[in-house]
Amino acid sequence: MTRTERLFKLMQALRIVPPPATAQALADRLDVTARTIYRDIDALRGLGAVIDGAAGFGYRLIEDAALPPLNFDEDELEALVLGLREVEEVGDSTLAEAAQSALAKLRARLPQTQAHRLDHAVLSAHRFTPLPQSGVDTARLRRATWEEKTIRFDYSDAEGRETTREVNPLSVVLMQSSLCLLAFCHLRNDFRAFRLDRMRGLDLTGASFRPRRATLLRDCLAAMTCDTGQERAPQAT
Incomplete structure (x- = not known):
């Protein structure tokens, strides 16, 4: 990690760690020594960041010079x-x-x-019943979706039937009580929704369907709307 990267991460840590953030707490987060934190705090102050506090007491970011103020209602x-x-x-x-x-x-x-x-916002979100654990690396799945790369995985349907699917991933959505992948399934030659907790063994096929994701996703969402105007999920088989 370069010094510039470390200073950037330290600024992020100062925003996230509840103040006053001790040098040791910041050091643990960045995987450096407390002595390094002391030097980097001085460097950030020299660059214009207003950081209150001192060694032994902890630090508080008073003014973030890197970002202009915003106003929201x-x-x-x-x-x-x-x-x-x-x-x-x-x-x-x-x-x-x-x-x-x-x-x-x-x-x-x-x-x-x-x-x-x-x-102290009035609105917040708390889920007392956790979502089912995804069977694949969701960060990798999102990246493949964004990069429009065809993927392959093993899938177990509601009856426990196992199939191997090759799909064009389009979007990950929350449907009722589980996260699902909306995709164009090569096996069924149609749009399908796959529960992430029933997916296993995510692989890239090497094929790309760029630049068709936006069009396919629009068609998929249109297929979710019945003649009555009620939305329905593509079949997850």
């Missing part, structure tokens, strides 16, 4: 908190950490009065 703040908290609850560990980081960046860009409202 009360409802916008509530919507942002609710959305990011929901991601923390239903997303995989990578997305949950990203949501936490995004919330910290948002807090750093708000005026002090709005930052207080952000910390």
Whole structure:
């Protein structure tokens, strides 16, 4: 890790770790020594960051010089908190950490009065019944979807029948009580929804379906709407 990368990560840690953040807590997060944290805090202050505190007492980021302030109205703040908290609850560990980081960046860009409202928002999200554990690496699945790469995996349907599927992944959505992959299935030659907890052994085939994902996803979503206008999920077989 370069020094620039470390300073950037230290700024992120100062946004995330509850203040006052001790040098040791910051060091543990960055996997460096406390002495390195002391030097890097001085470097950040020299670059313009306003960081309150001292060795032995902990640190608090007062002003983030790298980001200009933003202003949101009360409802916008509530919507942002609710959305990011929901991601923390239903997303995989990578997305949950990203949501936490995004919330910290948002807090750093708000005026002090709005930052207080952000910390004490009325709306939040808590899931008391956890989602079923995904059977595949969801971060890898998202990356393959974004890069429009055809994937292969083993799938077990509701009756326990096992098949190997090759699909064009289109989107990962929360359907009722589980995360599902919307995809065009080569085996069925149709759109299908696959529960992530029933998928195993995710592999890339080497084939690409770029630039068709946006079109296929639009067609898939259209297929989810019946003649009555009621939405239905593509069949998960």
